[in-house]
Amino acid sequence: MNLSGEFFAFLIFSLMAIGGAVFMISFTRVVHMALAMAFTFLSLAGMYVLLHAEFVAVVQVLIYTGAVTILMLFGIMLTRHRDEDHAEGRRWHRGLSFVGVTAFGLILLMTIWRSPLPESGADPATYTVQRLGEIIFRHYVIPFELTSVLLLAALVGAVILAKREGQS
Template identity: 50%
Template sequence: MSVSGELIAFFGLALVAILGGVLLITLTKVVHMVIALVFTFLSIAGIYLLLSAEFVAIVQILIYSGAITIVMLFGIMLTNHREHDEPAKGGRGKLPLLLAIAGFAVAVYLGIYDLDIPVQPTALHEENTKQIGIALFSKYVIPFEVMSVLLLVALVGAIVLAKKDDEEGDRS
């Protein structure tokens, strides 16, 4: 196996994604956790770029790294969040957790080791965004419209719930 710049970039981005995920579950301050999540999102966007999926990479950056992270930070700032350090827990639960993670890694490795995916010719770097648009608005137009209605209903429901909470707070 030859070592190329693309392989080095993949392993670097994969390492940052894994490190961000590990930091996300081990850090205690919520803002630090969100920053670790941003690093994970950005490294996954880099992996999409390596796979010649520029549109998906840009959407990953805009939607996840931008919008969802901002919403999480606003949610943290606008809620009644009290920063207090929790007492350190004992190390009893860490060994079973480590064994479970190792078992999962072995199961994934065994699952993909002899996986035979047939090779199909693809047209990389050829108008990816146009191909996505044509597929989205020809084959998948009904699910696309159903999803937009579902998101609109969720938005209206969130406004109604927020308004109810606001009215109950005014009565007290």
């Protein structure tokens, strides 16, 4: 394993991502969980930059670190009932979940370790935003248009669901 800059960047970003996720699980105050999650989303954007997906990284920062985190903060604010996440009386449930998830994760990691994957990546010079746009608007134009319908339906549905009943 060569100690290149990419290796150190990967190490830092993966530590940040896993650390943010673990803190999200272990914090007790809900707002702290949301901030730890924003940290994880941001470091995943750095991971996308390492994989030559700059546009996806920018979209990740805009949508996840920006929009989804703020949306979740609004959700926390509007449903503020009991600020802390208590976990008494569910030791069996937690233990069983932990054992099951750990076994699942070990199976996944072992499968990844054993699969023959190509060592070197594709040529990063072809991974430009221009090419991304060309492929979206040539090969994937119908899914792209369907996405706009989906977003409109989600927007209208969210407004109708969150509207107070009995008021028109």
